[in-house]
Amino acid sequence: MRPARRIHNLPHQAARRRELRAQLTPAEARLWIELKGGKLQGRKFRRQHSIGAWILDFYCPQEKLAVELDGAAHDSTQAELRDTRRDAWLRAQGVRVLRYENRLVFEELEAVLEEIAANFGG
Template sequence: MWRALKELPIEGSHFRRQAPIGPYIVDFFCPAKRLIIELDGGHHNEDDTASCDRERQLWLENEGYRVIRFWNSKITADLTAVVERIYVELYGSRDAEAIKLKHGRRK
């Protein structure tokens, strides 16, 4: 997944992996779009883990982040579809031209 994200045409910004946000560490984060990508394995189906995931996602969304989740099996089976979904989240459609993304750095 990391290699696929690094190949997206995102000028002026990038994804960070294992990025700290508040009390959490997210799998992948694009600061320019405040987009978080979470990868979930089978243990995320367990009640306790799923409950923690919901709580975490609500907190992140309340802070103004967008969170999209993918099952590990989806990434393995159809990485192209996953990357297309991420592109749409970044640019609005599959046909949109990649534009230079900027994010404001805190001083």
Template structure:
């Protein structure tokens, strides 16, 4: 297992070198109505660093570029997602092209994942730490 300090350093390095698609989604996520909580970007969870994470909903959002179609990377993504789901996280994946072509549709899907439905009221969320 990789040490916490190494994972935090990796996350910090990734935050400093975000892709244009990550920046676009990050700006949109900051506008999502979620009183009481927020999304984190490049957040360490277990042995992994995830693109975006909403602790109150245990929701992970991953952005994938074209290289995620390669067999080895796709298999690594499947293993990573299986581990996260086994630990109780929900993982939603979007292609970079989804973010650039139809950001509104991506944000609607995220809103539904967070609040349950498009017409649901954005209620305050509470982050409960698991011990």
């Protein structure tokens, strides 16, 4: 039996993950305030957690749930295709992906948090 292949937080991505954590977007910083320390129904989230080649904005290991915030960089057709491919690969690994436009974090934060929590236990 072959040992399981490591796909979480690969060492070669450590510097990039650290850089991204130090340079959160305003929307990421705002949502992190609500997710860190188990504030959302006791679930622990990680910032800039990598799975395979992808670095996720937020990841809850207990729920295998990724939360991605999309800004203007995600508006192009090429970016949409990349996001679709990425989400499909993550789903194949058993990870559920929720995506929100950055503006929703500021305009409808409670609704975003409610939807994230509604995806717990599923």
